[in-house]
Structures are given as C-alpha cells and as structure tokens.
Amino acid sequence: MGFCPCFGRDEEEEGTSGLNVARARVTSVEASPQYQNGSQESGTNGETISHHPIRTFSYYELAAATKNFREDLLLGQGGFGCVHKGWLDDGQVVAIKQLDRNGLQGNREFLVEVLMLSLLHHEHLVNLIGYCTHADHRLLVYEFMPLGSVEDHLHDLPPGKEPLDWNTRMKIAAGAARGLEYLHDKVNPPVIYRDFKPSNILLGEGYFPKLSDFGLAKLGPVGDKTHVTTRVMGTQGYCAPEYAATGKLTVKSDIYSFGVVILEIVTGRRGYDPTRPTLEQDLVQWARPLFKDHRKFSKMADPALKGQYPRRGLFQALAIAAMCVQENATRRPHIHEVMTALSYLASQSEVSHDNYGGSSTPKSLHKHPMVNGFSHQDQHYTSQDWRQYRPS
Numbered sequence: 001m002g003f004c005p006c007f008g009r010d011e012e013e014e015g016t017s018g019l020n021v022a023r024a025r026v027t028s029v030e031a032s033p034q035y036q037n038g039s040q041e042s043g044t045n046g047e048t049i050s051h052h053p054i055r056t057f058s059y060y061e062l063a064a065a066t067k068n069f070r071e072d073l074l075l076g077q078g079g080f081g082c083v084h085k086g087w088l089d090d091g092q093v094v095a096i097k098q099l100d101r102n103g104l105q106g107n108r109e110f111l112v113e114v115l116m117l118s119l120l121h122h123e124h125l126v127n128l129i130g131y132c133t134h135a136d137h138r139l140l141v142y143e144f145m146p147l148g149s150v151e152d153h154l155h156d157l158p159p160g161k162e163p164l165d166w167n168t169r170m171k172i173a174a175g176a177a178r179g180l181e182y183l184h185d186k187v188n189p190p191v192i193y194r195d196f197k198p199s200n201i202l203l204g205e206g207y208f209p210k211l212s213d214f215g216l217a218k219l220g221p222v223g224d225k226t227h228v229t230t231r232v233m234g235t236q237g238y239c240a241p242e243y244a245a246t247g248k249l250t251v252k253s254d255i256y257s258f259g260v261v262i263l264e265i266v267t268g269r270r271g272y273d274p275t276r277p278t279l280e281q282d283l284v285q286w287a288r289p290l291f292k293d294h295r296k297f298s299k300m301a302d303p304a305l306k307g308q309y310p311r312r313g314l315f316q317a318l319a320i321a322a323m324c325v326q327e328n329a330t331r332r333p334h335i336h337e338v339m340t341a342l343s344y345l346a347s348q349s350e351v352s353h354d355n356y357g358g359s360s361t362p363k364s365l366h367k368h369p370m371v372n373g374f375s376h377q378d379q380h381y382t383s384q385d386w387r388q389y390r391p392s
Contacts, residue, residue, distance in 0.1 A: 054118050055130030059137045062086065062096050069098070075148075078199065080109065080215060085144065094129060095145065099138035109215030110138045116214040120187060124179030126202055126212040145210065147203035150176075150261075154198060154268055154302075163304035166313070167346075168207050169265045173317075174346040175209040176201050177339035180258060183217075184251045184335045190220035192228070192249055196257035197238045197271065198264055220251055237272025237282055242329050252329040258338065259324025263287055266317050268302030284325050291322045313345055320345075 065086035066073055075083045081100030087093055099110055110131075117128035132139040147153075150172060153164050164172070183191040194216040202212045216233050227248040232239065240256035243249050260271045263283050269276075271283050280286045290296045297315050301307075320341055323333050 054114070054128060055141070057130050057132045057134075057139070057141060059132055059134035059139070061089075062132055062139050062141065065094065066096055078213070080213070086141075088129075088141075092129075093144040095142045097140045097142065101136070107138070110140070112217060113140060113213070113215045116191065116217050120183070120191065120214075122179060122182040122186075124175050124182065124210050126210040142212070145202035145204050145212075147205070147207060149199045150201040150203065150209070150265070151198035153203070154264065155270060157304075163268075163302070164207075164265075166305060166309040170313070170317070170342065170346040172201065172203070172207055172209045173262055173265055174339065174342040176211065176261070177258070177335065177342050179209070179211040180254060181335045181339045183211075184220075184254065189222045190251055192218045192220050192251055193254050193257075194218055194249065195234055195238075196254055196261060197235050198261055201261070218249060220249075226250065235271070237270070237284075240329065241327055250329065251335070252332045255324050255332040255335060255338070256329070258335070259321045259332075260284060262317060262321040262324065262342075266302065266314065266321065267300050268304055287321070287325075291318070310348070313348065316341070316345055 063069065065088055066084040067086075069082070069084050073085045075085055075095060077083065081098045083095055083097045085093065086096045099106070114128070114131050117125070121127075126145065127143040128140065129143060130141045132141075157163060180193060180196065183193055193211065193214070195213060196211075200211060200213045201209050203209055218228055218230060221228050227250045229247050230249055232244055232247050234243075234257075238257045238260050240253040243253040243256075260283060263269070264271055267283070267287070269280075269283050269286070273281055273283075287300065290300055294315065297318050298311065300318060301309060301314055320338060323331075324338065326332050
C-alpha cells in the first residue's frame with residue numbers, strides 16, 4: 001500500500017539534497033554508549049545487541065549481489081522503490097532497497113533512513129548494514145527478514161498458506177510495541193515513526209517482528225513544545241485525524257497508527273480497503289460503532305482464525321485498539337501502557353485460557369485499564385479506568 005494520494009512529501013529545506021542539514025537534525029538524538037559501532041552491550045530492555053559499522057557499497061557490488069537486480073530475486077516494491085534479495089561477498093543474505101527516481105520518496109527520505117538507523121539500535125528495529133550513493137544511485141542494504149512483512153501474512157494469502165494463529169498475532173503486536181516504545185521513550189528527543197503499518201513490520205525467524213522503513217521518521221518536540229509541524233505524510237487509513245487535518249505531529253499520532261494495526265491484526269481487514277462497501281472502507285470508522293457494544297466483539301475477529309482465540313483475550317486486544325484510535329489524541333494511552341498490556345496478552349496466549357485478570361495476573365496489572373477493562377462476570381464496561389478511555 002502506498003501513500004495516500006492527498007498526502008505529499010515534506011517541503012525540502014535548503015540544503016537537504018546534501019547531508020549537512022539532515023545530519024544536523026538527526027544527530028541531535030542523544031546517543032547513549034550502547035550506540036557505539038562495533039560494540040556489544042545490554043540494550044534498553046535488557047537484551048544484548050551487537051553493533052557494527054555502517055558500510056558503504058559501490059553500485060557494482062550491489063548489482064553483483066543481486067545478480068544485476070534479477071526479477072526472480074524481487075522481494076517487493078513500495079514508495080521508495082524495489083527491494084531485492086542479495087548475497088554479499090562474505091555470503092551474508094541481505095535485502096537491498098533501490099530508490100526509484102520517479103517514486104514517492106527521494107533524497108531526503110533516503111538520508112533520514114541512513115542517519116536514523118545509524119544512530120538507533122534495538123532488537124525490534126531492522127538492522128541497516130550499509131548504503132550506496134554511487135553517482136545518482138541510492139540504495140540501502142538491510143539484514144534479510146525471511147518471513148516478509150506482517151501484511152504478507154494477513155491479506156491475500158496464496159493457496160495452502162496458513163493464516164497467523166492468535167498466539168503469533170499477539171506476540172508480533174507486543175514486539176512491535178517494544179520497538180515503538182524504544183523510539184518514543186528511550187531515545188532523546190523521541191522519534192516519531194510516522195508510517196506505522198503492517199507492511200513496515202518485518203518478520204524474522206519465529207515471527208520475530210522488527211520495524212523498518214524510517215524514511216518518514218521525525219524527531220519529536222523538545223523543551224516546552226507540544227508538537228512538531230510538518231507537511232502531512234503517511235498512508236491512508238493509518239494517519240491520526242488531528243495530524244491529517246493540521247500537520248501537527250506528536251507521539252500520540254503514532255499511537256493512533258498502532259491502534260489501526262492492532263485492529264488489522266485482530267480483524268484481518270486492511271486499514272483502508274476501497275474494495276469494500278463505502279461505510280466499511282476505513283477500518284476505524286467501521287470499528288468505532290462496534291466498540292460500543294461488547295456483544296459484537298466476536299464478530300470483529302478475523303474469520304481466518306476460525307474461532308480459535310481466547311474470548312477474553314479478543315476483548316482486551318480490541319479494548320487496546322479502541323483506546324489507541326480515540327479521536328482525542330490526549331486520551332490515547334502512552335506506548336509503555338500499550339506495550340505492557342500487549343506483552344501480558346502475549347504471555348497469556350501461551351497458556352491458552354480465558355481467565356485473564358484472574359489470580360495469575362501480575363498485581364501491577366490488576367487495575368490496568370487495557371488488561372482488565374471488562375469484568376469477568378458479565379464483560380460489561382465496569383472499570384472506571386476503562387470508562388475514561390472509552391472511544392468517543
């Protein structure tokens with residue numbers, strides 16, 4: 001899925017065709033010691049992360065790696081251009097993304113992607129191995145993610161391909177939330193991803209999710225500023241309404257997009273699908289009236305699940321989505337709350353029971369509005385915390 005036709009690229013600042021302006025903006029991220037290239041340290045969530053220097057490649061090296069960008073090695077195509085599978089001289093399998101000179105993204109997005117992924121390192125962010133700026137060629141070299149994107153596993157499945165089960169969906173959602181939490185809470189100033197959607201969540205072995213495609217990322221507000229103002233960019237169906245209307249961007253804009261993705265993972269419907277009836281094309285607009293009647297929640301589950309999901313887990317996942325896509329941005333939860341709730345749901349899905357919020361629930365989550373939003377007896381909206389988050 002590409003950019004919404006009514007959305008355009010940020011206006012180019014003077015000098016952004018070179019590195020100077022972009023570098024000055026992006027390197028204002030305060031890199032802590034774990035960002036040092038070539039080191040191995042404990043990450044922000046306790047994981048061990050290896051860092052390696054970003055390599056520069058010639059165009060001829062990458063043409064050789066992809067067998068001259070052979071068609072049968074094409075992995076996909078997006079706003080940036082084509083992505084091919086390739087093999088470096090040392091045998092490492094990589095994904096090589098080549099800028100389409102007539103595409104929707106350009107030099108500015110290329111520079112932002114290189115600089116962001118040079119500074120930001122986390123187990124749930126895709127690793128940038130290197131880049132090429134030979135002549136007028138612009139290419140990025142990433143680690144290869146063998147299972148493709150989340151979008152590949154939700155929509156238009158080929159015959160014989162099994163849909164994602166409930167447990168896997170919750171684990172993917174929780175991992176993606178950890179990646180977004182890193183960008184919002186662990187980086188200073190925060191990074192607003194601005195293009196959160198299933199096609200940008202790539203999957204490694206065991207369906208391990210990593211966020212990719214940082215060309216639209218922006219540094220968040222600093223000091224007493226509440227937002228950054230920018231020309232609207234993103235994908236139809238995933239953009240927060242206040243950002244689409246005003247160009248005012250905050251981390252809560254990402255939370256809205258995240259809520260749409262949770263809805264997509266749970267329902268199997270696209271964030272925006274022009275092939276559906278008019279009132280069902282926008283996923284959030286279709287879901288909003290259903291959020292008000294918990295008796296309809298089971299009808300929102302992806303038919304591909306064939307009823308194989310914990311009823312309470314479904315309700316709670318939809319509660320999380322409902323809170324994230326509220327029209328009032330200030331009422332949307334923080335990413336840490338979302339991550340905590342989804343991590344709990346992912347852990348509970350492993351034991352396959354419906355008694356979430358019962359005696360096995362960590363005490364810190366008993367009153368969590370996104371974990372215990374429904375009473376165990378009648379599933380009505382009885383939590384005062386949940387009421388304050390109910391969709392308007």
